[in-house]
Amino acid sequence: MARMSRTRGRAASAVCVTAALALLVPACSSDDDGGGDGDGKGKRGGKAGRGDRGTAALSAREISDRAKRALLGAKSVHIKVEDRSTDAEKDDPAHMDLALDRDGNCAGTIGFARGGGRAELVKRGEKVWLKPDDAFWRSQLPRGRGAAAAELFEGRYLHGSTRDEMLRGLSEICDLKELRSGVDDDPEESKGLRKGGGTTVAGTRVIPLTATEDGTDKALYVASEGKPYPIRATEKDGDSDQTTTFSDYDEPVPVRTPAAKESVDIAKLQERLRQP
Template identity: 60%
Template sequence: MSKLSRTRPRAAGAACTAAVLALLVPACSDDGGSGGDKGDSTADLSAQEISDRAKQELLDAESVHLTLTDKGRDVDKDDPAEMDLRLDRDGNCTGTLSFGANGGTAELVKQGDKVWMKPDEAFWKSQVPRGQGAAAAELFKDRYVHGTTKNPMLKGLSEVCDLKELQDDVSDDAGSDDDAKDLRKGAVTTVDGTRVIPLTGKDDDGKDTTLYVAAEGKPYLVRATEKGDGTDRTTTLTDYDKPVPTKTPSAKDSVDVSKLEEQLREV
């Protein structure tokens, strides 16, 4: 059904998220101004070594809890302004996506090729064209639209669920000298109660970037920020290798996507 297929967000911000995670691929570093604590094994490493180890931990992760906030001036109704997702390498996920310019919010659950999506009223009105959104919001209020990744809209929204795809994006960028980013190591600080080492630099577009890598235990990337020229994006990563919840919405709380398509044809 062509009307519904046009509601596809831009891969639900998968490219946006990958761009932030790709900050982990500097080809060179400047370790001047090291502020690490002596005796802290990770903090004693160079900025390049810390970045390399954090990148490897991300590439090895089986799952992760990812939150993203994008306050950039160009975020529109097809772009995620906020994401809160638990996702894994098998493409399973659960969480919420909130879109810019009052594009609404959608709860998302994906297990294998099965997808459940529960949009709010603002999402329906923003994403479904020619006034049909209000009718869809009323017809399917507080219920999940259920289908598979064969449906264009559900596929487009759920592409963000694939951690492996994001890892591949990071890995593919890693070998290019053209993407070199100078990183400078700062003093150990804390992010949400976790001791971290900040690595600061600029990306290829000249925006200021900071990677916050765990100073103790495994050198996980905890947070990445990108700011400048209308960009203000923060990604936080926690719960590495913690399984994605497997609970799916009940049948009584779900409606098949074919029913949605049928109802919209009648509006």
């Protein structure tokens, strides 16, 4: 189970970074840095990024640049991920609904593909609480052990810390710094960027940026009013179909943690797993 949880944490992080940040270009890139912006005008120099023009009037490259700046400046964000990929396995995150911040705090839920179940996750500092459902237990612990664990820990959180291997992997997704660090991973992905007409996504007026790379269609929807925050990102190809939605920028992560009577020390689970 410890190994599986670490894999799940890394996979969940990858979903967010890959789908959401693939169209963000390096900030402060040079005016002659190429990278089509689909409106035939190239990157405007000089006053770009000084707030003297509305987002809709900017080139695709400038909008992407500003969206990156806005994301890097955020103290917290609420992320929802829907992964409808046909090649997903039960250990892959299919749904995420998490509020997270720079300090590594988070609260929300994670659901897994192909009957892998779901779990509530709370993290404050180094303390972690995880409440899996019955399907999660059964997918993790075969031959009746999952059913026994589900009955033993029903309705309660496993409580431990980031030092516990069983909790470390899932809790890795809680750090906004890790998500933000993926922005610069591959600036070449910004080539062929196109700007679309204004539309509305999740109740927010946005400008869509689109690109196709190796048969994968990517789109990033950036707020056209106020700060140019990324609002939604999609990535689709023959097998993959991922949507990531961002909201509640700079809003505090919920501070409530489960009460002691709602929690079980993870050492009890570890003891249970050692039993024949």
